[in-house]
Amino acid sequence: MASKLLRNTIHRMLGLVPKNPNPNFPPKRLIAPTCEALSARLYSDVARPVSIDPSLPEKPPIDNGTTVDRKNLNKGSTSSLNEAELAKFAAIAETWWDAEGPFKPLHVMNPTRLTFIRSTLCRHFRKNPYCARPLEGLKIVDVGCGGGILSEPLARMGATVTGVDAVEKNIKIARLHADLDPLTSAIEYRCTTAEKLVEEHKEFDAVIALEVIEHVADPAEFCKSLAALTVSDGATVISTINRSMRSYATAIIAAEYLLHWLPKGTHQWSSFLTPEELVLILQRASITAQEMAGFVYNPLTGRWSLSDDISVNFIAFGTKN
Numbered sequence: 001m002a003s004k005l006l007r008n009t010i011h012r013m014l015g016l017v018p019k020n021p022n023p024n025f026p027p028k029r030l031i032a033p034t035c036e037a038l039s040a041r042l043y044s045d046v047a048r049p050v051s052i053d054p055s056l057p058e059k060p061p062i063d064n065g066t067t068v069d070r071k072n073l074n075k076g077s078t079s080s081l082n083e084a085e086l087a088k089f090a091a092i093a094e095t096w097w098d099a100e101g102p103f104k105p106l107h108v109m110n111p112t113r114l115t116f117i118r119s120t121l122c123r124h125f126r127k128n129p130y131c132a133r134p135l136e137g138l139k140i141v142d143v144g145c146g147g148g149i150l151s152e153p154l155a156r157m158g159a160t161v162t163g164v165d166a167v168e169k170n171i172k173i174a175r176l177h178a179d180l181d182p183l184t185s186a187i188e189y190r191c192t193t194a195e196k197l198v199e200e201h202k203e204f205d206a207v208i209a210l211e212v213i214e215h216v217a218d219p220a221e222f223c224k225s226l227a228a229l230t231v232s233d234g235a236t237v238i239s240t241i242n243r244s245m246r247s248y249a250t251a252i253i254a255a256e257y258l259l260h261w262l263p264k265g266t267h268q269w270s271s272f273l274t275p276e277e278l279v280l281i282l283q284r285a286s287i288t289a290q291e292m293a294g295f296v297y298n299p300l301t302g303r304w305s306l307s308d309d310i311s312v313n314f315i316a317f318g319t320k321n
Helices: 001-014 083-090 105-123 150-158 170-180 194-199 217-231 245-258 275-284
Strands: 140-143 161-167 188-191 202-208 231-243 287-299 303-307 313-320
Touching: 001 202, 105 202, 105 231, 105 287, 105 303, 105 313, 140 150, 140 170, 140 303, 150 161, 161 170, 194 217, 202 303, 217 231, 217 245, 217 275, 217 287, 231 275, 231 287, 275 287, 275 313
Parallel strands: 140 161, 140 202, 161 188, 202 231
Antiparallel strands: 231 313, 287 303, 287 313
């Protein structure tokens, strides 16, 4: 009994078991430009780490980041690439399709991410979410596609998918894996950036960037590029990690340094965005945030679910003005 109480107490300290979780909670709608107080998921059941230049985690400011100087937010630049972040992911590119490897958190989270994407896109584009190919007829770009773990299910749902990533190793892995299935072999994978696609005057019905914005050098410039790639009244979906004390405790200290779920140095707390900041950045890029939801991980079932808790991980759906 004592050990059970201790285990439950530790879980609550780490935020692994949210209070009164509701897996069926519908994502809330946002009335832009105001971002309502929602909440998010906790980091995840993750695999054994791979060494990537471990360093001590940065400490959050005592004011919870409300006065952080986000110097890159308004700086004009031609690229939002962060070379250090690219090097991290290039080092583990070969493990993208290893469901028990460093990308296990994304594999486990993928069904829940797809649930949100299917629901919001079908509602916006007036598609039937229950048919076999609900995204048929839509052109979608997966920015920061990695090894293609999101691009492939989008293609199976009928979308015409373009996957782009700045790491050439990622694109090679994605192409090789997609060619194994006729339903995904038509995916167009390109080693390029969102900015370069803008220069080519490419446009898509939906632009998706999941777990990417926290790794770019300039979030504002990145969102401007996403907006430029989106057709008028098209959709943009972004997921990231909230810059909160809880995310520092769970996504960095617990996940990387205590539980060793993730390689040390995977995330930098100061690079996270609060939901309010993301909504404002999107608004300045002519994208209106319409819905937002959090992801909650249940350690007992090993599954993620949508929630109104956006205090750590969250996903946002917006439309281009």
